[in-house]
Amino acid sequence: MIALKGIPAAPGIAMGKALLFREELLVPKRSISDGEIPAEVLRLEEALIQTRHQISGIQKRLAEELGQEQAEIFNAHLLVLEDQSLREEIITGLKSQHLNVETIFNEVVLRHLKAFSRTNDEYLRERTADVEDVRKRVLRNLLGKQTDVLERLSQRVILVARDLSPSETALMHRHNILAFVTDVGGRTSHTAIMAKSLEIPAVVGLVSATKRISEGSFMIVDGTHGDVLIDPDPSTVERYELEHRRAQEINRQLLHLKDLPAETLDHHSVTLSANIELPDELPSVIAHGAHGIGLFRTEFLYLNRLDLPTEEEQYDAYRSVAERLKGQPVVIRTMDLGGDKFLSPLQLPSEMNPFMGWRAIRFSLARPEIFRVQLRAILRASIHGNLKMMYPMISSLEELQRANEIFRDVREELSREGAPMAERFEVGAMIEVPSAALTCDLLAKEVDFFSIGTNDLIQYALAVDRVNEKIAYLYEPTHPAILRLIQRVIEVGHSANLWVGMCGEMAGEPVMTLLLMGMGLDEFSTSPVQLPLVKRVIRSVEHSFARSVVEQVLTLKTGKEVEAFLTATLKQIVPDLTE
Numbered sequence: 001m002i003a004l005k006g007i008p009a010a011p012g013i014a015m016g017k018a019l020l021f022r023e024e025l026l027v028p029k030r031s032i033s034d035g036e037i038p039a040e041v042l043r044l045e046e047a048l049i050q051t052r053h054q055i056s057g058i059q060k061r062l063a064e065e066l067g068q069e070q071a072e073i074f075n076a077h078l079l080v081l082e083d084q085s086l087r088e089e090i091i092t093g094l095k096s097q098h099l100n101v102e103t104i105f106n107e108v109v110l111r112h113l114k115a116f117s118r119t120n121d122e123y124l125r126e127r128t129a130d131v132e133d134v135r136k137r138v139l140r141n142l143l144g145k146q147t148d149v150l151e152r153l154s155q156r157v158i159l160v161a162r163d164l165s166p167s168e169t170a171l172m173h174r175h176n177i178l179a180f181v182t183d184v185g186g187r188t189s190h191t192a193i194m195a196k197s198l199e200i201p202a203v204v205g206l207v208s209a210t211k212r213i214s215e216g217s218f219m220i221v222d223g224t225h226g227d228v229l230i231d232p233d234p235s236t237v238e239r240y241e242l243e244h245r246r247a248q249e250i251n252r253q254l255l256h257l258k259d260l261p262a263e264t265l266d267h268h269s270v271t272l273s274a275n276i277e278l279p280d281e282l283p284s285v286i287a288h289g290a291h292g293i294g295l296f297r298t299e300f301l302y303l304n305r306l307d308l309p310t311e312e313e314q315y316d317a318y319r320s321v322a323e324r325l326k327g328q329p330v331v332i333r334t335m336d337l338g339g340d341k342f343l344s345p346l347q348l349p350s351e352m353n354p355f356m357g358w359r360a361i362r363f364s365l366a367r368p369e370i371f372r373v374q375l376r377a378i379l380r381a382s383i384h385g386n387l388k389m390m391y392p393m394i395s396s397l398e399e400l401q402r403a404n405e406i407f408r409d410v411r412e413e414l415s416r417e418g419a420p421m422a423e424r425f426e427v428g429a430m431i432e433v434p435s436a437a438l439t440c441d442l443l444a445k446e447v448d449f450f451s452i453g454t455n456d457l458i459q460y461a462l463a464v465d466r467v468n469e470k471i472a473y474l475y476e477p478t479h480p481a482i483l484r485l486i487q488r489v490i491e492v493g494h495s496a497n498l499w500v501g502m503c504g505e506m507a508g509e510p511v512m513t514l515l516l517m518g519m520g521l522d523e524f525s526t527s528p529v530q531l532p533l534v535k536r537v538i539r540s541v542e543h544s545f546a547r548s549v550v551e552q553v554l555t556l557k558t559g560k561e562v563e564a565f566l567t568a569t570l571k572q573i574v575p576d577l578t579e
């Protein structure tokens with residue numbers, strides 16, 4: 001038996017056979033009109049140029065590291081890219097078949113590859129691998145990274161991958177994935193968040209899982225504790241089966257709390273709502289007894305596709321969530337693209353520090369034509385339920401004012417068109433950048449509420465990349481700097497008469513619940529599976545007890561001390577949950 005320790009990303013225990021996930025390319029087919037042909041030709045030219053640059057870069061590196069001769073191996077790739085007859089064949093295909101360029105490119109190249117593999121000409125046969133490599137590189141540039149292994153799984157398996165993007169993880173819910181484990185990633189990477197939403201146990205940051213686990217091995221994944229066991233002995237399997245049954249029993253008991261209020265023994269109540277990534281998570285939201293949606297991450301509407309979602313499509317998605325929640329609040333977050341969530345149609349350029357780069361509200365303000373479509377869809381859907389909206393990654397007053405200006409302009413435009421909209425519509429700011437937390441008194445004048453995004457707030461305040469497993473030990477939600485920022489935002493928000501929520505993963509950590517409640521947090525929004533745990537903790541104490549926890553914690557000096565204190569307190573209050 002081999003035991004690996006990683007970062008627990010999504011709770012639960014799973015057992016099954018390993019499937020090693022390697023990137024493959026999915027080529028979506030789309031019809032195009034005559035008018036779109038020039039743009040498709042341009043996309044081809046750009047992808048060819050981009051591929052040429054990438055190959056020249058590889059050649060340069062090889063020449064420096066291994067010598068000119070090795071670098072020249074790639075000359076054959078460049079010849080394929082410069083082949084005029086291939087280019088012409090693709091353009092002719094575009095005109096005659098009226099299909100998108102990746103489909104035509106793929107068909108033409110595959111046809112050549114087939115012919116090459118059948119020929120007696122040794123030179124041509126040897127070029128097959130080069131052409132195949134070029135095919136994948138160009139396609140990857142045309143598409144952004146896309147995969148289709150997840151679409152074709154027929155058995156229930158545990159996926160073992162070096163990395164999975166949030167968009168790949170988003171594809172999983174339709175398939176037979178028992179659990180997944182990855183070499184890279186951190187606790188609040190969007191891949192981990194997605195796994196939690198989909199209720200798929202996951203362990204990330206294992207460093208060498210793909211090297212140490214072979215295809216088909218039997219393994220156990222404990223996503224609650226971050227343990228991965230390969231070829232376990234029968235007594236270990238038995239122990240985990242028992243543990244699995246115990247966890248299921250606790251979950252069943254917790255679900256009895258579903259319809260009870262989230263209030264302390266002395267009736268101090270808070271709002272417990274859910275985070276969702278996709279509208280199809282709503283059954284889980286309802287099953288876990290959430291009061292509305294505190295964070296609807298809309299960027300998943302933009303992933304795994306080649307075009308942008310239209311206003312109608314977004315309107316339908318927002319309207320359906322608003323209606324199904326039957327008047328309960330739904331906070332839609334405007335798109336937070338960038339960071340670890342990229343999309344192919346916009347071809348966001350790669351950046352050295354994407355989390356600190358062209359992301360979220362910065363992207364929306366730079367591309368108002370895309371932003372306005374989303375705002376129109378949200379406002380039009382507002383008539384169908386209790387919708388609110390918030391902006392991600394606000395870092396200054398100007399940014400917030402600019403976003404609000406665009407919002408007002410869109411609202412006036414819709415009014416002129418006679419579109420019905422809700423009369424009262426709350427707009428909030430996410431507080432997830434330290435500069436926003438420190439100037440929240442200034443931001444408060446522009447909004448109706450704050451929602452604290454601890455996933456980012458922690459990474460920016462502590463300078464710890466949230467997806468980097470090497471420094472995951474520094475990612476400390478209990479660090480005194482973080483607690484002071486949170487306390488300040490709640491206090492300032494309240495003195496400006498705003499309600500203050502939290503939608504980062506911290507809101508769903510039972511160990512943090514008493515502290516946050518004692519600080520006065522009004523709304524906790526988290527993955528639906530975490531809600532019953534949090535509610536159980538809230539219902540076990542008096543509010544004054546939570547306030548005394550805050551007082552004691554504020555005297556402690558390190559994140560480790562705070563964590564130890566909070567863990568011990570939780571054990572005392574709900575011993576059955578913390579064994």
Ligand code: PEP
Pocket residue numbers: 193295297336432452453454455456457503504505
């Ligand atoms: C956060 O940063 O805490 C948050 C909720 O947003 P996201 O995880 O999508 O960045």
Ligand code: MG
Pocket residue numbers: 392432453455456
């Ligand atoms: Mg965030």
